[in-house]
Amino acid sequence: MSVIDIRELTKSFGHTRALDGLDLQVGEGEVRGFLGPNGAGKSTTIRVLLGLLRADGGSARLFGGDPWSDPVALHRRLAYVPGDVALWPNLTGGECIDYLSRLRGRTDPARRAALLERFELDPRKKARTYSKGNRQKVALVAALASDAELYVLDEPTSGLDPLMEAVFTQEVRALRDQGRSVLLSSHILSEVEKLCDTVTIIRAGRAVESGTLTQLRHLTRTRVSAVVRGDVRPILAIPGTHERTSERPVGADGGDGAVGGAGAGAAGPDRAAGPVGTGTTRLTLEVEPSALDEVLRALAREGVETMTASPPSLEDLFLGHYGDQHAPQASRERA
């Protein structure tokens, strides 16, 4: 059974369509990353999921139930960290933590104390004196100290320093190891890459990509960089390769490196290349999954001195989806 099952969800605010047929599933024991830029609809999705907003269309099920009509029973089973943590200004951090975790039911003083220590939070300070990061820690401690089946975390590390982020990472890994489900909304790719089994990428209220990290990586190019002994031209001519650059080392005969292909963003030859033997060519290119076989065969045929192949980062995945969106915006700003 899915812990979270959102299908064809739509939600409008006036003329703005915040969610436009969104699909999102989280299974039991799954840690799902929920990636998207600001304003893509991540927080709106979570608010519908918590029964704070009513869906206009489609369905949002939480533990198989309807979060709008039956929130209390469902909320007993989850813990939530909002993206922008607001606390009661005249309560201390400790009081806020206790209140929030008592509302959820069972509390575990030992776990609370341990978390306070790990996150280096002083619980005696009034909430209004906390910085953004410290308010975030209060919400994190309150959520992590409670024993829930599902943790809904909305950009939980915003405002945390790298040390605290590391603590957070460890805590979420511990949850994963215990078989808890987690929905982690974020725009920090490395965080999702470190923690999540599966990822849903949302853009303009729709899920544009969804699957395991491995599956998603298949959709993207592998970056290959090699020093080739033979002729690079056949390799550069293979369809399905992009961002091709090749370069003959300085001082070698044969003149300039052949820069093949018509990739729009092809970078210039890398003049600062390391020492490479005479007669060899340094070659970098990005290869589509379908072309990978052919490229490797061609490389082997021509003879390879050194080679690295790096898997696509989530960053590439992300930029692939948003890069074209940013471009018109930037040009509009320039106008």
Place this chain on the structure above:
Amino acid sequence: MNASGAEPLTARPAAGTPRHPSHRADVHRGPVGSELAGTLMIARHILRRDRVRLCVWAIALTAFVLYFSVALRTVFDPEALAARAAVMRTPSGIVMGGPGYGLDHYTPMVAVANEGITWIVAALGIMSLLHVVRHTRAEEDAGRAELMGAGAVGRHAPALATLLVLTAQLLVITVLGALATLAGGDDASFLDGLGMMGGSTLAALVIGAVALLASEVAATSRTATGLALAGLALLFAVRAAGDLIHREGSLLSWFSPFAWPQQMRPFVDLRWWPALLSVAAVLVLLAVAAGLSRRRDLGRGLVADRAGRSQATSWLRSPLALAWRQQRGMLLWSCLGLGLLWLATGTMMSTLADMGRDLVSQTPALAGMLGSDSSAFTGQFLDLILLFAALCAAAYGIVASGQHCRAEETSGRLEAVLAAPVSRRRWLTAQLLVALTGTAVLLVVSVAALAAGALAVGVDDPDVGRYGAALLAHLPATLVFAALSAALFAWVPRGGGLAWMLIAVVFGIAMFGEMLDLPDWVQGISPFHWVPDSFTEDTDPAGPLMLLAVDAVLSALALVGIGRRAIDGGL
């Protein structure tokens, strides 16, 4: 694209250039100049943000003066005015109205000045203090002051800009109000109108300066508003008490800005110098506030926060407990402040009884109207004070119920609570329970303090039972405001101000309803219209029981409504 793009590009530096020289001059002018840098820019920004609010206040105040002037001329003939003058000699008349200049020759405009100034100053004073807190302390709480302060903006610039806009607003109201008095008929005079409105707006500016001081001392905007309102109530009471001691003002009266425009004697024998007291008071208050602000960190009160408890007490485990924890401070301070105010009022009862006896023997017209029994005066006075006490408790109810709920929602704190296994209905029930109980407690304390004060000075004519009956009769009407505020929160979250409008309407109806002969259905809007005057009339439980049903219906509406709407997140 090039042609259209060129315009903003050239326009931008053009708009920026004049700022540069003045900017540099600020730096060279030394500390005073640099502390005021950016004032005009902020003032323009405030005007932009508040343009609707400012206009509404100006129009409402002008309409009030206009209506008052016209109505007194048309509704009252000279005999009725003479009778009204007699009423204005009574204690209730003095508290509701003014010091009583020109009572021997009571013309419409004399009446406007004598009875209107108190309320003009009160209304404009509330406007001023809300405006000041809104643009100083509340901006700090919201974190916007930090954003602004990071720019080339001086330390005192936001406060000065706030006061500049307020002064301009008051100036506009002065002129419009003075013009409105011209509708008052034969004895209308622009100069006297200007004196009345100018004196009143200057007194309101003093209240604004008090609010600025409160903003420096308090740790949050809510506390600042509370402090400033308490200051306003105190100054109101000081003027009333001073004038009760001696008609046309005693030494005590002069300690309140309310008295200063009244002592200018507009439409009777205009003199200008009391206005200087307002100017001096504003300057002194501003100097003190500026001094305090140099000692204070942005976003903090003067008194630093101490470390609190690291764990919550064991009872803090439900929305009800948290609502109580959040509001008990406000309730305690309200009980203390208002309790002292009504206790002091109660102790004046013996003086008033003597005054009543003298008045009846000296003024046959009054004896004809009210009977020769001087206790009629005390009863009438107590009814008025009870209405004031009930309205104060009602205002508390609005703050504690709908306004508090809305603040929880817009800050995003409600979201955190509702994400826990807490139903909306349970949460709102808790808020309502605490608000209604707090309102009731405040009314009980107020009436008890009033009774204790009166009994302490030996006035035992209304006995304790009568006070108890009066309390029971007024309680349902008082609770209407908290319940209405909660219902508004549930159904029209942005319309919370409507509950405050009801307070204003009740006030207008109570003060001027019968005098202006408003139709019954209009007077019926006021919940207190249905409550018998407990100290002068027989107790009739029908009205209060009906209001109890209204309370129940409004509360039920609130609980139904909250389940049906989306919850705003913080942002």
